[in-house]
Amino acid sequence: MLIAAYPAGPLAANCYVVAPAAGNGCVIVDPGQEATEGLAKLLAEHRLTPTGVLLTHGHFDHVWSAASVSREYNVPVHIHPQDRGLLTDPAAGLDPAMVGQLSALLGGQVPGEPDHLVELADADTVALAGLQITVHHVPGHTPGSVVFALPAGDDQPEVLFTGDLLFAGSIGRTDFPGGDHPTILDSLQRVCLSRPDDTTVLPGHGPQTTVGQERATNPFLRGIG
Template sequence: MLIAGFPAGSFQTNCYVVAPAAGEECVIVDPGQDAVGDLDDVLREHRLKPVAVLVTHGHIDHMWSVAPVCGARDIPAWIHPEDRELLSDPGKALSLAGGQELFGGLTFSEPDDVRELADGEVLSLAGMELTVDHAPGHTRGSVTFRLPRSGEIPDVMFSGDLLFAGSIGRTDLPGGDYPTILRSLAAKCLPLPEDTVVLPGHGPQTTIGHERATNPYMAEAAPYAGPTRGL
């Protein structure tokens, strides 16, 4: 398995390239602001051919370069239907004053080929199988992508802005909801094996076990077991 990542643009959003090995087909996860140049370098270095762009959610720092990346290579973008409108109007997910322009009037558009994700769906792309988990709370259409364990390589989760090392995604923007993100953490993260590698939308990688043990939001998401004294 080959996974290469880099932080893109002023938001430092992690963009990932995932392939079975060098010289093969690959998928791109979350090409954010100014991602095109670094992305081209990664693809050239590892001799990779992209077949799809996967979007964990529709916030502008994760989808900024989706249309140009898809258009240059004639490949589809995959996104959850609850966030699809953000591909062409990412300002809807921001708390903008009435009439306020987005980044000086910058405009966005959908790629020619947009495909919608469903909870529990397994995508067969580039010789890999990625499981989609709908995990709302940061946005209504937030998803994660999971690669299954392969030999000595543990499970891998691309968590977007659901789960970070030591924290979780913000819930104060339109479409965000704190109780909902806690339910997503409980349903989609807590049951995973402890050695599951978490590759988040921002910051360093971590593991489910480490976050279960140290992340206060994961503790809050865990169901209360009740008192334990007595028989």
């Protein structure tokens, strides 16, 4: 399994490229702001051909380049329908106090919805690039947040792409429109803390971690489960 990542844009949202191995098809997870140059470098370095884009949620720092990547490589973009509207109205996902800063963050533009968009549902299996990726609906940060799970293999634990649900040492904000703290705690328990300790967590921002590390040290998870 090949998983490569880089932080993109002013908010350093992690963009991931996932493939069975170098020289294969690949899946792109969360191409956000200023993601296209870094993506092109990774694709060339590992000789990868994109087959699809997966979005963990609809906030602009995770989806900004999705439409352009879809056009460039002629691939579909997958998002949960409850976050679809954020592709064309990013301000709807922000605290009103931040809306005034949005124009500066976005350069006065909105990329819009990709031409080829696929809606996700809980428990879907997305088959792309020879991978079988399970979708888990995890509302709380946004109504349409999802986690993408790669199954464990002979030599690797299960991998979770958690978006802004779970980070190393923290969890996603719930004070934005559509956020809800009890709901995110339920999502964390149901999808993350139910996993074995060696499960790899690849978050939307910051370094990778494991379920065991977060279970033991993350102060936001105390008292859950």
